[in-house]
Structure formats: C-alpha cells, structure tokens
Amino acid sequence: MAQTKKIALYMVIVFVLYTIITSPDRAADLVQIGFEGISSAAKGVGAFMTALVS
Structure with missing residues (x-):
C-alpha cells in the first residue's frame, strides 16, 4: 500500500512538472x-467567526 502511494505521488509530481514546462501560462492561471479560492474561503471563515462573536 505504501509503495502504491509513493508511485502515485511521483506520478502527480511528474504531471505537475510536465504541465508547468509545456504550458507555463496556463499553470500560472491555475495557481x-x-x-483566489483559498483567499475567498479564508474571508468566509473570518466573516463567519465575526458573526458568531457579534
């Protein structure tokens, strides 16, 4: 099982590197x-916490 996870991780890393090398503009857009999604989620959590305290 651990070997399978390690192989899957290596495949994901190779895919990410391939995507960055072949299409850096698209990779930058995805990042x-x-x-932006993480920022939006953090703002939502902050608004929720503020609403709980108020």
Missing part, C-alpha cells in the same frame, strides 16, 4: 485561481 492564481487556487490562491
């Missing part, structure tokens, strides 16, 4: 979208 930006990911960070």
Whole structure:
C-alpha cells in the first residue's frame, strides 16, 4: 500500500512538472485561481467567526 502511494505521488509530481514546462501560462492561471479560492474561503471563515462573536 505504501509503495502504491509513493508511485502515485511521483506520478502527480511528474504531471505537475510536465504541465508547468509545456504550458507555463496556463499553470500560472491555475495557481492564481487556487490562491483566489483559498483567499475567498479564508474571508468566509473570518466573516463567519465575526458573526458568531457579534
């Protein structure tokens, strides 16, 4: 089982590197979208916590 996880992790890393090398503009767009999603989620949690305290 551990060997399977290790192989899957290596495959994901190779895929990410391949994507970055072959299409850096698209990879940058995906990273930006990911960070915007994380930021939006953090703002939502902050608003929720503020509403609980108020």
